[in-house]
Amino acid sequence: MRALVVTEPGGAQLREWPNPNEVAGEVGIEPLVVGLCGTDLELVDGTIDATYVRYPLILGHEWVGRLERDTPGVGPRGARVVVEGIVPCGVCAACLRGATNVCAVYDEIGFTRPGAAAQRISVPERLVHALDERVDSNDAVFVEPMAVVWRALTRVALRPGLRVAIVGDGTIALLAAHLVRLFKPHSTTVFARRSQQRDLALRAGADVFEVTAPFGEFDLIIEASGSLEGVSSAIDHCARSGMIIALGLPPHGTTVDFAPDDLVNNDVILQGSFAYTREAFTEVVRRVNSLELRPSFLITHRYPMVEAPSALSSLRVVSNTEPRGKVIITNISPDAPLY
Ligand SMILES: [Zn+2]
Ligand SMILES: [Zn+2]
Incomplete structure (x- = not known):
């Protein structure tokens, strides 16, 4: 499959990468749109605290995808979903009190495990949230950063x-x-x-x-x-x-x-405030699904996957005239619909 990979700090490249195997408890998802942020640049540059990253790394922690197969409790094959990036162990003291953002075992999609800037990703089924059919993927791609802000505000x-x-x-x-x-x-x-x-x-x-x-x-x-x-x-x-x-x-x-x-x-x-809890993510999904939160007007830059490296540079360059909100990557698979 094609993926946006940081092999080692210093740069990100589009390259062929092995297809992930779906292990027990996981479901395969086809990413449709991926948001990029300043943290991705830190991952590319290697300036992030080494505790929070594992190379080589596929980027992509803000994203919307669609289910590769019928998934009981989530939705049918093809249903659009968002996925919590933080993978809590579920059994440590922090997890048991709901503070899943500070789980004793730090593990996060796009940081310590492969991200969604790829044609395929396999994720724990328990972290997958279905989107309402009315929701625009351009709004839903903000769920992850909104969960970060929501958790901070409710702290x-x-x-x-x-x-x-x-x-x-x-x-x-x-x-x-x-x-x-x-x-x-x-x-x-x-x-x-x-x-x-x-x-x-x-x-x-x-x-x-x-x-x-x-x-x-x-x-x-x-x-x-x-x-x-x-x-x-x-x-x-x-x-x-x-x-x-x-x-x-x-x-x-x-x-x-x-x-x-x-x-x-x-x-x-x-x-x-660090990242988000399961509770914060779930609450933001609920508000996106009810169409209360529609932040897609903040998208200012879109690039097809083939131009992903340009998407990263557009984040790095600070223009003196052009506004810059969210930068997103679309057309992740060559035949994917345009969002
Ligand atoms: Zn981010
Ligand atoms: Zn835990």
Whole structure:
């Protein structure tokens, strides 16, 4: 089969790769559309913490596919599905309390096991979620990153009327603006680096879009830039009894200085959030299937599989004029329908 492979850190190539065997408890799926994100670039470059990756690696952790065979409890052959990427062991203490994102055995599709940028993938049946027939695959390809954001937002106790700031202008920041509106904030301000992201941010649900370092005071600050300045500014601009959610991933090994007495005196919650739980993923699928969440307007770049390396470079190049939301790969099999 054809797959987008990182043989070793430094580059990704389209190449022939052995077809996966479907082992007991797994089901074969034909990927239809795959989303790419900054994490894929880190996987290509090898800058991600080595604990979370195994090479050679097929990329693809945000995706929609269709079942290769009738799958009881999921759907008939050909039904479109999304699949939880984190493969929890199900028996460790974390799994037993529902914290499947921090399972004792880290295992994730597109990180430690083959991803979906391939003509075929075999995945544990228990992690497969059927999509409603009405759902557009271009919306469903956002389930995985939305689950990441959903889990972060539900990690703290959000109440209506919060003054929300989002630091960053990438897809996770835009999805944060899109999802936080479900918690009825007083206002949502996006602090961006690229002015050309304005329309996407406003469409996602931001009330205010500023191209500057954060200023003012906020009850909830979502750090989605992954920059050390972003983390510092979140601490500086958090209101008393406010909350900071750290969602952007700064480079592995970097550190930031802050005055810890500010956290104490200001009664601040500083909350990290890693990936998503089964519960968060399931909740996002439910909201996508009910058509409540339709983020496909965030797709700005599409490439057929044969141009997958260009898709990766389009993520790397920061344009000064063109907005960039989600980059997706379509036509994964040569004869696959165009999404
Ligand atoms: Zn991603
Ligand atoms: Zn576990």
